[in-house]
Amino acid sequence: MQAVGVIVEYNPFHNGHKWQIDAAKKRSGCPFVIGVMSGNFVQRGEPAIFDKWKRAEMAIRGGVDLIIELPTVFAVRSAQYFAAGSIRLLHSLGIVSHVCFGAEHADLELLKKIATATSDVNIMNQMHINLHLGNTYASALGQALRKHYNVAENITSSSNNILAIEYLRAIKEFSPALQPIAVTRQISKYNDTTITSSFASATAIRQAIIEYLTVTDKIKLAVPETTSEVLYDLLLQKYGPVTLHNFSSIILAQLRLNNSKQLEKIPGVSEGLHYKIHDSSLLATNIDHLLSLLKSKRYTYTRLQRILIHALLGTTQEQLANFDKEGPLYARILAFNQNGRLLIKKMNQHNTIPVITKTTHYLSSKQRDNNILTPLQQMLSVDTLASDIYSLGIPSSNLNMGAWDFRYPALYIPT
Amino acid sequence: MQAVGVIVEYNPFHNGHKWQIDAAKKRSGCPFVIGVMSGNFVQRGEPAIFDKWKRAEMAIRGGVDLIIELPTVFAVRSAQYFAAGSIRLLHSLGIVSHVCFGAEHADLELLKKIATATSDVNIMNQMHINLHLGNTYASALGQALRKHYNVAENITSSSNNILAIEYLRAIKEFSPALQPIAVTRQISKYNDTTITSSFASATAIRQAIIEYLTVTDKIKLAVPETTSEVLYDLLLQKYGPVTLHNFSSIILAQLRLNNSKQLEKIPGVSEGLHYKIHDSSLLATNIDHLLSLLKSKRYTYTRLQRILIHALLGTTQEQLANFDKEGPLYARILAFNQNGRLLIKKMNQHNTIPVITKTTHYLSSKQRDNNILTPLQQMLSVDTLASDIYSLGIPSSNLNMGAWDFRYPALYIPT
Numbered sequence: 140m141q142a143v144g145v146i147v148e149y150n151p152f153h154n155g156h157k158w159q160i161d162a163a164k165k166r167s168g169c170p171f172v173i174g175v176m177s178g179n180f181v182q183r184g185e186p187a188i189f190d191k192w193k194r195a196e197m198a199i200r201g202g203v204d205l206i207i208e209l210p211t212v213f214a215v216r217s218a219q220y221f222a223a224g225s226i227r228l229l230h231s232l233g234i235v236s237h238v239c240f241g242a243e244h245a246d247l248e249l250l251k252k253i254a255t256a257t258s259d260v261n262i263m264n265q266m267h268i269n270l271h272l273g274n275t276y277a278s279a280l281g282q283a284l285r286k287h288y289n290v291a292e293n294i295t296s297s298s299n300n301i302l303a304i305e306y307l308r309a310i311k312e313f314s315p316a317l318q319p320i321a322v323t324r325q326i327s328k329y330n331d332t333t334i335t336s337s338f339a340s341a342t343a344i345r346q347a348i349i350e351y352l353t354v355t356d357k358i359k360l361a362v363p364e365t366t367s368e369v370l371y372d373l374l375l376q377k378y379g380p381v382t383l384h385n386f387s388s389i390i391l392a393q394l395r396l397n398n399s400k401q402l403e404k405i406p407g408v409s410e411g412l413h414y415k416i417h418d419s420s421l422l423a424t425n426i427d428h429l430l431s432l433l434k435s436k437r438y439t440y441t442r443l444q445r446i447l448i449h450a451l452l453g454t455t456q457e458q459l460a461n462f463d464k465e466g467p468l469y470a471r472i473l474a475f476n477q478n479g480r481l482l483i484k485k486m487n488q489h490n491t492i493p494v495i496t497k498t499t500h501y502l503s504s505k506q507r508d509n510n511i512l513t514p515l516q517q518m519l520s521v522d523t524l525a526s527d528i529y530s531l532g533i534p535s536s537n538l539n540m541g542a543w544d545f546r547y548p549a550l551y552i553p554t
Numbered sequence: 555m556q557a558v559g560v561i562v563e564y565n566p567f568h569n570g571h572k573w574q575i576d577a578a579k580k581r582s583g584c585p586f587v588i589g590v591m592s593g594n595f596v597q598r599g600e601p602a603i604f605d606k607w608k609r610a611e612m613a614i615r616g617g618v619d620l621i622i623e624l625p626t627v628f629a630v631r632s633a634q635y636f637a638a639g640s641i642r643l644l645h646s647l648g649i650v651s652h653v654c655f656g657a658e659h660a661d662l663e664l665l666k667k668i669a670t671a672t673s674d675v676n677i678m679n680q681m682h683i684n685l686h687l688g689n690t691y692a693s694a695l696g697q698a699l700r701k702h703y704n705v706a707e708n709i710t711s712s713s714n715n716i717l718a719i720e721y722l723r724a725i726k727e728f729s730p731a732l733q734p735i736a737v738t739r740q741i742s743k744y745n746d747t748t749i750t751s752s753f754a755s756a757t758a759i760r761q762a763i764i765e766y767l768t769v770t771d772k773i774k775l776a777v778p779e780t781t782s783e784v785l786y787d788l789l790l791q792k793y794g795p796v797t798l799h800n801f802s803s804i805i806l807a808q809l810r811l812n813n814s815k816q817l818e819k820i821p822g823v824s825e826g827l828h829y830k831i832h833d834s835s836l837l838a839t840n841i842d843h844l845l846s847l848l849k850s851k852r853y854t855y856t857r858l859q860r861i862l863i864h865a866l867l868g869t870t871q872e873q874l875a876n877f878d879k880e881g882p883l884y885a886r887i888l889a890f891n892q893n894g895r896l897l898i899k900k901m902n903q904h905n906t907i908p909v910i911t912k913t914t915h916y917l918s919s920k921q922r923d924n925n926i927l928t929p930l931q932q933m934l935s936v937d938t939l940a941s942d943i944y945s946l947g948i949p950s951s952n953l954n955m956g957a958w959d960f961r962y963p964a965l966y967i968p969t
Contacts, residue, residue, distance in 0.1 A: 541835065
């Protein structure tokens with residue numbers, strides 16, 4: 140009983156995701172698909188447009204058998220840590236033979252060559268120099284590869300290629316038996332901001348949702364019918380869209396209340412950025428203004444947004460460093476179908492990490508409050524706290540209560 | 555050169571306030587009036603409906619010569635500490651001979667008798683018992699006075715009588731030479747929620763502003779023309795109304811992010827309320843819901859709201875206890891007219907506490923960030939931080955930047 144894993148955000152689930160699931164099954168020969176999915180906050184340093192349970196529901200109805208939450212402490216991170224967290228989680232499940240990921244250049248041999256190159260001393264030295272000059276990680280790596288390996292620089296300029304390279308590095312380190320499958324992303328144009336065909340980017344779909352607040356014909360074109368049904372209900376009930384703007388004043392309040400010594404502890408902050416954050420938080424009238432004040436060659440918007448999410452959730456560099464040593468300590472199930480139920484049974488037999496279908500079996504809000512927690516509970520605390528904060532950004536004020544994780548068990552969705 | 559002091563919130567400045575200024579001058583014989591005014595957050599545990607500079611402007615244009623900010627650490631406090639802070643501040647100015655306050659029962663001899671009684675061992679013991687039974691301060695005092703002094707219980711059931719009693723106690727302790735003048739509040743009905751005559755409560759005026767977002771005829775009836783002119787501009791530019799609701803998600807985020815051990819340090823929290831706050835913050839969808847979950851016989855809405863404002867600003871019980879020992883350490887001028895300018899000169903000659911017309915002469919945002927501060931700077935830090943948070947609740951998003959205190963010096967308003 141072997142499964143193929145996909146590492147996803149489904150923000151929201153669209154035709155390209157459905158296509159990938161089919162490709163993953165076909166290419167791997169596995170009958171089952173397990174998705175490791177970011178929770179309420181995603182890798183680009185933003186809240187997900189809809190909460191994790193609703194996105195998991197779309198995924199199950201779209202063909203995934205089981206959705207497991209990637210713990211927040213790995214989800215809201217740069218490619219390297221995001222990839223390591225995801226691959227280690229898939230590995231710990233004990234039933235995953237393949238992992239399938241999309242890339243702009245789905246040339247597995249080239250990507251593997253680049254992944255290996257990142258450990259080459261020449262590349263590492265050159266990258267060190269490039270980073271020191273104020274380049275972003277992607278650009279520092281691209282320049283170094285062109286210089287020493289004659290690899291076209293644009294290969295590392297797309298975020299999905301970078302992720303693919305990091306998946307391959309993580310597989311080598313944590314799960315050498317895991318078979319990687321690279322598929323070309325079915326999207327007309329990367330990060331296209333409008334929907335132009337049935338394969339549109341999630342960015343374009345989110346933009347349309349935010350603009351029209353209903354399921355337009357263009358959105359219908361780009362997502363499976365199962366997604367558009369869920370979307371329709373979610374927008375009607377004002378479950379979303381949840382955007383970074385909805386947290387503008389909460390984040391500014393947090394930053395203004397903290398002094399730069401406290402801001403220095405936020406993951407991703409270095410080279411004096413804490414002073415700039417402190418000053419900018421006083422100048423800024425909203426989150427976009429703040430980001431424009433902080434932007435520089437060294438700091439991408441994505442990196443800055445991740446910093447703001449960490450500030451919002453109160454996570455510290457020290458915390459994350461500890462979690463990085465441990466890797467994911469549980470498999471938190473968000474949703475599953477009939478096949479997923481069988482997969483859960485199998486995972487429980489392997490028993491490498493606990494499979495959590497009900498949070499309260501492992502952590503209660505009272506325990507979280509006590510603050511005397513095992514490492515597993517600490518990791519789970521961040522996820523549950525992330526939900527408590529996320530819910531404050533939901534447009535319907537009836538949905539702003541917290542403790543969702545303590546109330547809702549994994550969803551069974553017959554498909 | 556003697557001045558009469560008034561202790562005010564001007565939230566906003568209305569006909570009753572104007573009447574009080576005239577009465578204060580007439581009754582004291584002083585040619586000058588100095589107002590000690592709450593800053594951006596007021597005694598009932600709410601943001602002021604408009605910021606402190608705009609309210610100070612209304613006051614100067616309404617006949618006050620000089621508006622001094624009561625530091626936040628005394629302004630957002632129960633009657634006893636609010637009164638002690640105000641009286642000590644007036645005393646420190648060195649030029650104030652009289653203090654004039656409004657009360658529902660402006661019978662100075664009766665109020666003095668009650669003020670003395672609060673130090674009577676019988677009353678203190680009885681109050682201790684009553685408080686222990688879960689009564690509020692006002693009700694515990696009222697019951698004890700009726701039992702031992704045969705004073706009608708309803709005298710202590712109005713917040714202005716309670717304040718008057720506390721002013722008299724503070725005068726006795728900190729400024730025995732200060733002459734108290736009690737005047738009957740010119741308001742048709744206490745805490746009347748609608749405007750029924752030219753003397754309306756500030757509550758009723760605020761309610762009308764919040765409901766209509768413009769200066770209606772009823773509002774015009776209840777405020778001097780100078781106020782209605784300022785109000786008109788403020789509402790046009792969306793400077794307000796600023797309400798507790800505008801801080802709903804910031805406060806809920808703060809509470810959810812803190813564990814109950816941290817919540818226990820909030821001023822006003824006792825008898826296990828921190829656990830209830832922790833749990834309620836997860837259940838509540840907004841600030842009204844939260845308050846209704848926390849309400850009990852012992853905790854008035856006002857006390858609970860003050861707790862929430864302290865949580866919002868991050869002030870702790872320990873901090874406040876230190877400030878209470880010191881009393882106000884500066885006279886921060888918010889606005890003044892020609893007479894006010896003379897008063898400032900006189901105060902500078904007396905030189906008991908520094909007179910601040912420009913915050914940056916005493917504290918910069920960089921110094922506040924460094925966190926190595928003198929007691930004066932610590933007190934001033936809370937005021938400037940209160941403004942940084944307050945501005946996030948201003949309806950016009952163009953006005954949500956912070957650091958107002960570091961940008962705006964005291965306003966000179968020719969009258």
